[in-house]
Amino acid sequence: MNYSKDQNSPACYRKTYCTMDWWTKVLEGSSSRGHYPGRYGEDRYWDEPRRSVDDLSDFDNEEIECAIALSLSEEDQKGKKVIEEDNESELSEEYYKPHQPEEDVTAQLEEDEQLAKAIQESLSLESPPRAQYDGGNLVPPYPFSSGNRICAGCNTEIGHGQFLSCMGGVWHPDCFCCNACNLPIADYEFSMSGNRPYHKSCYRKQHHPRCDVCNKFIPTNSAGLIEYRAHPFWLQKYCPSHERDTTPRCCSCERMEPRDTRYISLDDGRKLCLECLDSAIMDTHECQPLYFEIREFYEGLNMKVEQEIPLLLVERPALNEAMEGEKNGHHHLPETRGLCLSEEQTVTTVLRRPRIGAGYRFIDIRTEPYRLSRRCEVTAILILYGLPRLLTGSILAHEMMHAWLRLKGYPNLRPEVEEGICQVLAHMWLDSEIYSSSGGEGASSSSSPSSKKGPRSDSEKKLGEFFKHQIESDTSPAYGEGFRIGNKAVLKYGLRTTLDHIQMTGTFPV
Numbered sequence: 001m002n003y004s005k006d007q008n009s010p011a012c013y014r015k016t017y018c019t020m021d022w023w024t025k026v027l028e029g030s031s032s033r034g035h036y037p038g039r040y041g042e043d044r045y046w047d048e049p050r051r052s053v054d055d056l057s058d059f060d061n062e063e064i065e066c067a068i069a070l071s072l073s074e075e076d077q078k079g080k081k082v083i084e085e086d087n088e089s090e091l092s093e094e095y096y097k098p099h100q101p102e103e104d105v106t107a108q109l110e111e112d113e114q115l116a117k118a119i120q121e122s123l124s125l126e127s128p129p130r131a132q133y134d135g136g137n138l139v140p141p142y143p144f145s146s147g148n149r150i151c152a153g154c155n156t157e158i159g160h161g162q163f164l165s166c167m168g169g170v171w172h173p174d175c176f177c178c179n180a181c182n183l184p185i186a187d188y189e190f191s192m193s194g195n196r197p198y199h200k201s202c203y204r205k206q207h208h209p210r211c212d213v214c215n216k217f218i219p220t221n222s223a224g225l226i227e228y229r230a231h232p233f234w235l236q237k238y239c240p241s242h243e244r245d246t247t248p249r250c251c252s253c254e255r256m257e258p259r260d261t262r263y264i265s266l267d268d269g270r271k272l273c274l275e276c277l278d279s280a281i282m283d284t285h286e287c288q289p290l291y292f293e294i295r296e297f298y299e300g301l302n303m304k305v306e307q308e309i310p311l312l313l314v315e316r317p318a319l320n321e322a323m324e325g326e327k328n329g330h331h332h333l334p335e336t337r338g339l340c341l342s343e344e345q346t347v348t349t350v351l352r353r354p355r356i357g358a359g360y361r362f363i364d365i366r367t368e369p370y371r372l373s374r375r376c377e378v379t380a381i382l383i384l385y386g387l388p389r390l391l392t393g394s395i396l397a398h399e400m401m402h403a404w405l406r407l408k409g410y411p412n413l414r415p416e417v418e419e420g421i422c423q424v425l426a427h428m429w430l431d432s433e434i435y436s437s438s439g440g441e442g443a444s445s446s447s448s449p450s451s452k453k454g455p456r457s458d459s460e461k462k463l464g465e466f467f468k469h470q471i472e473s474d475t476s477p478a479y480g481e482g483f484r485i486g487n488k489a490v491l492k493y494g495l496r497t498t499l500d501h502i503q504m505t506g507t508f509p510v
Contacts (some may be wrong), residue, residue, distance in 0.1 A: 004099075041256070067465075073141060074474070116227050136344045142328075152167070152170065153171050153172060167192075178198050179197060180198055180199070180205070180206050181199065181204070184317070184419075185496050186197055196207060204217065209237055210237075212238055213236075213247060213256050214258075214259050215260070227240060229242075231255065233466050233469050234254075236256060237369070242490045250273035251266075251387075252388055252391055253273060253466055264356060264360050265361040269316070269319060275463070278429055279389040279390070280388055281385070282385055283315045290392060294396050297397065302496070309379075312370060312398070315348070315367070315385060318348040319336060320337055337387065337395050338381070340400075341372060341382065342379060343374070344373055347369070347370050348370050348384045351367055352364075352367060377407055378406055381396065383396055388463055389460075393430075394426040398422045399422075402418070408503075414506065415482070416477055416478045420482025420486035421502065423474075424487050427472075432438040433464060469488055489508040
């Protein structure tokens with residue numbers, strides 16, 4: 001972007017050659033100030049920067065010398081006397097105009113003043129600003145003559161004042177405005193996006209990504225590029241440094257804790273966001289209505305579980321301890337959130353819902369030991385406490401399928417087959433909950449308020465979509481690839497045919 005003056009218009013010099021030669025000589029002979037005799041003999045002064053006629057081109061010098069000669073000739077013809085002093089440091093002229101009216105003198109002085117101001121402005125230009133295009137590519141400024149040029153902003157002619165030359169056109173300074181705030185751009189540099197100009201600060205606010213965790217502008221890396229991380233489902237953007245600075249994540253939805261929000265701390269070290277906390281199931285008693293819904297969901301699929309299998313909500317240490325004592329089963333690392341047990345052992349279960357205390361921590365959690373006895377192939381189903389209802393239900397549907405396979409006498413299956421078909425049932429249950437305002441196929445008709453039946457809120461539906469996404473995008477061979485192969489078989493052949501094929505061959509039908 002270039003601030004410029006009308007320096008190249010020939011009319012500016014040729015219009016008043018007779019006076020221009022005198023001003024040029026004054027500027028050459030004086031150090032920093034020029035003067036001329038006033039109307040009543042007083043001196044008038046104006047500030048001028050140092051400038052010499054030597055700076056002009058040869059063509060300009062020839063024209064000025066010609067103008068001087070013409071001026072002197074005209075003065076002689078009018079009977080004027082020109083007096084030149086030898087002192088090179090100061091040059092003055094006296095005009096004797098016995099026959100010139102006073103009005104003509106006044107007009108001549110006004111014209112001289114206007115010309116002096118124009119020369120002063122043309123010699124005191126500011127440094128040209130620069131344009132910055134989408135990441136710092138500088139566009140060099142170039143001079144324009146403003147004569148007969150049309151402003152690209154208001155489409156009117158630009159006079160002899162200041163103007164801008166940028167973006168392939170010329171502009172009045174007040175017409176070249178920021179696309180964000182609509183104020184004129186007078187900065188030394190400006191940014192562009194999509195052929196639209198912006199203040200650098202406005203461009204940063206509108207286009208530079210902010211971190212959803214610390215709410216600061218995401219910094220550039222060593223290569224000068226903006227680098228950030230983003231959750232594949234929630235699209236939460238954050239600085240890469242937050243993966244290393246112990247910023248906590250919600251143990252349910254995986255979103256990072258923003259600096260202006262506090263997550264709830266569970267006593268086993270997990271963090272829970274407020275959205276997941278809203279529907280979280282906190283103790284064994286609170287989970288029983290959901291357990292009955294899952295059983296009725298299976299019954300609606302003609303897969304009724306006859307045996308009464310204990311369901312217990314436990315803390316993470318108790319779940320890990322039970323997993324170590326279990327001989328059968330495949331466990332989803334790095335964290336297991338549910339187990340279908342077949343061995344006799346004692347498990348510590350969460351008996352009473354904890355409450356939130358100081359520091360956003362759960363306190364007063366009450367637990368008790370529970371002795372499991374082997375009455376059938378399945379001794380209990382354990383679920384990690386403190387998870388949202390839809391996540392708890394999908395884990396329960398998964399573990400219930402493990403129980404159904406064992407109780408129905410299915411042979412020992414490869415991990416990708418058994419875990420894959422269990423994930424298919426968990427996915428089916430989530431579908432029934434999300435897309436049915438009354439709870440979906442096989443859902444309970446119980447009117448118990450703790451069953452939380454009825455229309456789902458938008459936030460709970462979004463959570464359900466995320467839990468489905470977790471199942472669908474799992475990269476593990478058993479849980480992820482097993483689900484995709486099993487779900488394809490169920491969609492093609494149906495659930496019953498797929499289960500019969502698994503029972504006979506131990507594999508999914510192709």
